[in-house]
Amino acid sequence: MTADHNPGYAEAGRSQVDAAAEAEPAGFRLADESESYALRVNGRQESVKAAWLGESLLYVLRERLGLPGSKNACDQGECGSCSVFLDGTLVVSCCVLAADAVDAEVVTVEGLEPGEGLSDVQRHFLDAGAVQCGFCTPGLIVAVHDLLDRVPDANELTVREAISGNLCRCTGYGRILQAVADVQQERAGTGP
Amino acid sequence: MTVARPTTLDEAVDALAAMPDAQLLAGGTDFMVEVNFGHRRPTEVVALRRVAELRSHSTDGDEIVLGANVTYSQLQTELAEALPGLAAAARTVGSPQIRNAGTIGGNVGTASPAGDTLPFLAAVEADVVLASAGGTRCLPLADFITGAKQTAILPGELISEVRFADVRGPQQFLKVGTRNAMVISIACCAMVVDIDRRRVRCAFGSVAARPLRPTEAEDFISEALDWSALDAEADAVDRFAELAAGAAEPITDHRGTAEYRRHTVKVMARRALTRSLRA
Structure with a gap:
């Protein structure tokens, strides 16, 4: 932009x-x-x-x-790269x-993991090779956190629907889906 | 630029009375795109996100009342049982992110020919409730939407509710696009089979400037249907589809040709009806 x-x-x-x-009260107020x-x-x-x-x-x-x-890729709510939480709800911040x-x-991608480390989703994206150019990655990370916090045992169809608004033009999604499955396994304690 | 952030309906209509030409902001999924691209330069905005009254919905009794701030995600989950056709339509809108933000009031107020909830609302003959400092008024959707992205809303008014009579019977929603997600419809269809009033009602989106009700097709099939068996002869189903396609007023644009759209109306009319009948 x-x-x-x-x-x-x-x-x-x-x-x-x-x-x-500095702080504005909520409510009927003109600014x-x-x-x-x-x-x-x-x-x-x-x-x-x-x-x-x-x-x-x-x-x-x-x-x-x-x-x-x-990230700002489309500025029109089409790509999901700017996904954030607004009062706990996943939205695109460009809209x-x-x-x-x-x-x-x-809450932005920077705020998902307090401290310097990576969240489990971020770590598994790296480990699974789900990151190529990286532009879509922050939005996907936020969207996957949203999904797995709400539906820990989401099946692949649910995962696909949940990330359907996050466009990745590099990976073909295979490794992204693998990363999500890896997080699910680790959180469920059934991982390798 | 001025932004009003009311928390009650009274505050919202007061803010609008003070700024009658203010832009109304609900989920932002249409509004912000236009602002981001410089197509819209708002000087006054009334942001409705906090207005709690607009978020409620009720499906008790004979009338369904949907607050304007009810999101597509709510339609898709909380209202899936009561309004399966509307829930199905909501599920096809944009992405989870868009459905979490976008509202039914916004869909009605934007009045895009491709608005995905509009065919359902047209089929159930919904009323649009408009609130202003002077009170409220109620307009049938067919009178509220006057053209492509044109409505009868007046300065100082906001959409507070959409309401319609509860209908018992099968409901369908079909949408044609290039993907299952993040797609603006090339054409879509909502059908409500009202078994109590023995009436098939349907409407098509993206095939006319406004949601299109093929009334001749509806009259024909409502008469031709065997209501006790909820079945129809194959010839009657074909005739219904032909009449619906004949009623469409599609245009050719970057999403599809007029010929293709007319073809999809025929296919969707037949499919929606067939799915509504007892096999």
């Missing part, structure tokens, strides 16, 4: 910087670009200052909050208005 991609983003740099209230707003991302309170209020959550995460894990996420808990 570039600023000229959307005329709205160009305006962000011109808008007045205002160190006003304009002279205000800052707060987002709760990966358990941390983040402040978005002087931003155009039309920005997507994906843009704000990547360009304003230094969280580039969520979330960031200024409408102020009282939600956002």
Whole structure:
């Protein structure tokens, strides 16, 4: 994504910087670009200052909050590369208005595993060779966490449906499905 | 740019009264795409995500009431038993991520010819409830959607509910596209067989500017059906499919040709009806 991609983003740099209230209450409240707003991302309170209020959550995460894990491939909800949790629900962050996420808990791929290590899904993606160019990987990791936390024993059809909105143009999905099966085995204690 | 974030319906209609031309934001899956690509430059937005009243649904009694914020995921899971045809339609929308965000009110409000829930809502003759600071009004879906992405909503109004009479009998949904997931329909079909009123009702999507009800085909098959056995002669099924295809007003675009769409209407009409009959 570039600023000229959307005329709205160009305006962000011109808008007045205002160190006003960091935290915004939920509810019926008007806000304009002279205000800052707060987002709760990966358990941390983040402040978005002087931003155009039309920005997507994906843009704000990547360009304003230094969280580039969520990828921007399509910007239209088609590819799943920007998948995040919004109040525990799997969504594509390109289709979330960031200024409408102020009282939600956002969890990105960076926040799945507290600390420096990898989550079990991330580890098995690496071990199974489910990562090639890597662009789709963060979105898939988030989507697979969502699925396996809800349906630990998902069969292959359920897995395929759950990742049907995450496009991978490298792997052909075979090793991704293998990685998911490996996580399931490990979590069930039936792995090798 | 101004964003209002009401938490109640009263606050929402008050915000709209203050900004009658504000854009309404529900799941964002249509709205944000247009904003991201610079096709829409909102200056005022009323975000409806927090309005709890809009999230409820009720299938008790004779009337089904669906709050505008009910998501496709909810339709697909919570309402699968009560409304199998609508649940099936919801399951074909986008991806899990899109279905978690997108709402039935958004589908109705966007009024795309390809809106996947619209044929079902047309077949059950749903009413659209519009709320404003002045009160509410109710419009049949057929009057609410006036053209491709055109509706009768007035400044200061929002869609609060979709409601329709409960129907007893088989329900079907069929959709033709290039994949099973993440696909905008080339054509789709919803059918509701109302065994109490002895009426077959169906509607097709993506084959006209608005959800298309082939009323002549419906009249014909409702008359021709053996209702006690829930069966029909093969000739009658064929005739029904011919009449439905004849009613379609498809166009040729990047997703398919008019000829192909008309062909799919015929195939889907026959298939939906056959699946509804007792084998």
